[in-house]
Amino acid sequence: EVQLVESGGGLVQPGGSLRLSCAASGFTFSSYSMNWVRQAPGKGLEWVSYISSSSSTIYYADSVKGRFTISRDNAKNSLYLQMNSLRAEDTAVYYCARVRAIDFDYWGQGTLVTVSS
Amino acid sequence: QSALTQPRSVSGSPGQSVTISCTGTSSDVGGYNYVSWYQQHPGKAPKLMIYDVTKRPSGVPDRFSGSKSGNTASLTISGLQAEDEADYYCCSYAGSYTWVFGGGTKLTVL
Numbered sequence: 495e496v497q498l499v500e501s502g503g504g505l506v507q508p509g510g511s512l513r514l515s516c517a518a519s520g521f522t523f524s525s526y527s528m529n530w531v532r533q534a535p536g537k538g539l540e541w542v543s544y545i546s547s548s549s550s551t552i553y554y555a556d557s558v559k560g561r562f563t564i565s566r567d568n569a570k571n572s573l574y575l576q577m578n579s580l581r582a583e584d585t586a587v588y589y590c591a592r593v594r595a596i597d598f599d600y601w602g603q604g605t606l607v608t609v610s611s
Numbered sequence: 612q613s614a615l616t617q618p619r620s621v622s623g624s625p626g627q628s629v630t631i632s633c634t635g636t637s638s639d640v641g642g643y644n645y646v647s648w649y650q651q652h653p654g655k656a657p658k659l660m661i662y663d664v665t666k667r668p669s670g671v672p673d674r675f676s677g678s679k680s681g682n683t684a685s686l687t688i689s690g691l692q693a694e695d696e697a698d699y700y701c702c703s704y705a706g707s708y709t710w711v712f713g714g715g716t717k718l719t720v721l
Contacts, residue, residue, distance in 0.1 A: 529710075531657075538614065539649070539657065539700050541710040553708040556612070589656060596704045597647035599668065601656040 496520040496600045498590050503605030510580050510609070516573040516590030516602055524568035527551075527593040530575050532586035533604070542588070543575065558584075580609045615640065615701055615713035622719040628689040631716045633701030634682060639711050641682035645704035648677060648686045651715075652697045660699075661686060688718070696720040 502514040516528070530542040543564040544553045552564055563576040573590050587606050591598035616634040623629040633640065633648075640646055646664045649657035659668050661677035664684060674690045684703070688695055701713040 531712075538715040539702070539712040540614075541702075541712060544708045544710075546708075551708060555709070591657075594659075594662065596643075596645040597659060597662040597702070598649075598657075599659050599662075601658070603656050 496592070498592065498600055498602035500588060500590055500602045500605035503588065503607045505608045505610065506580055507611050508581060508609055511576070511578045512580065512607060514575040514577065514588055514590075514605060514607070516575075518571045518573065518590075518592075521592070523566075523571040524548075528566065528573045529591045529593055529598060530564060530573075531589045531591050531598070531601075532584075532607075533589070534583075534586045537586075540586075544593070545573070577607070580607075582609050585609045612639070612705055612709065612711045615703060615711055617699075617701060617713040617716045619714070620717045620719065622721055623688075623691045624721045625691050625693065627691050628687060629691060629718065631686045631688075631699055631701075631718070633684040633686070633703075633713045635684075635703055635711070636682055639703040639705040640679065640684050642706070643704045644679070646677065646679055646684040647702045648675075649700045649702065650695075650697045651700065657700065691720050693720050 497519045499517045545564045561579045565574045587604040589604045592600040648661040651657045
C-alpha cells in the first residue's frame with residue numbers, strides 16, 4: 495500500500511525557517527517524481543515545487559522561489575522541503591504528492607505550517 | 612501563474628447530474644491534454660478522480676467523467692450520491708514541470 499507521511503510542521507515566527515519531511519513507503523520511491531502542494535486555511539490548492547526521481551530537475555512556484563528548497567534522499571525514501579524567510583502567507587497545510595505521469599496519484603495527509611508572531 | 616477559474620459551488624439532488632467547469636488559458640488547459648480533477652472531503656487529502664482530461668484511475672466510479680473544449684475543462688458527475696458531496700479541484704499542467712490548480716468547487720448533494 496502506497497503511503498506518504500508528512501512531518502515537521504508547526505508554529506514559526508515570520509522570517510523563520512522550517513524543514514518538512516515526507517516519508518514514502520509501499521512503492522519504489524526512487525522511480526517517481528514528487529511534488530509539494532499546499533492549502534491555506536479555507537482556501538484552494540497551490541502547487542509549490544517539483545523534483546524528478548533523480549533530483550536532476552527541480553522547479554518552484556514563483557511565490558516560493560528563492561526561499562524554499564526541495565530535495566530528496568532515495569536511500570531513505572524521503573522527500574524534504576526546506577522553507578526559509580517564512581511569511582504569514584505561507585501558512586498552510588503542506589502535502590507531498592507522488593507524480594504518476596503528469597498528475598498526482600497519491601497524497602499524504604499533510605502537515606500544518608503556521609507562520610505567526 | 613493565475614489560478615484556473617471554477618464556480619465556487621454547485622448542487623444537485625441524488626440521482627441527478629452536475630457539471631463543474633474549469634477555465635484556464637492557452638498556456639495551461641488549452642495547451643495540454645493534462646487536466647486532472649481531485650476530490651477532497653473535509654479534513655482529508657485530495658484524491659485523484661480524473662487524469663489526462665478523460666481517464667479514470669482504477670477504483671473511481673464511471674459516474675465521474677471529464678472533458679475539455681478549448682481553454683475549458685469539465686467534470687461531470689452523474690447519478691449523484693450523498694458521498695459525492697465534497698470540494699473538487701481541477702489542475703492543469705502549465706509546462707516546464709509546473710502546475711496550476713483551480714480555486715475549487717463545493718459540491719452540495721441536496
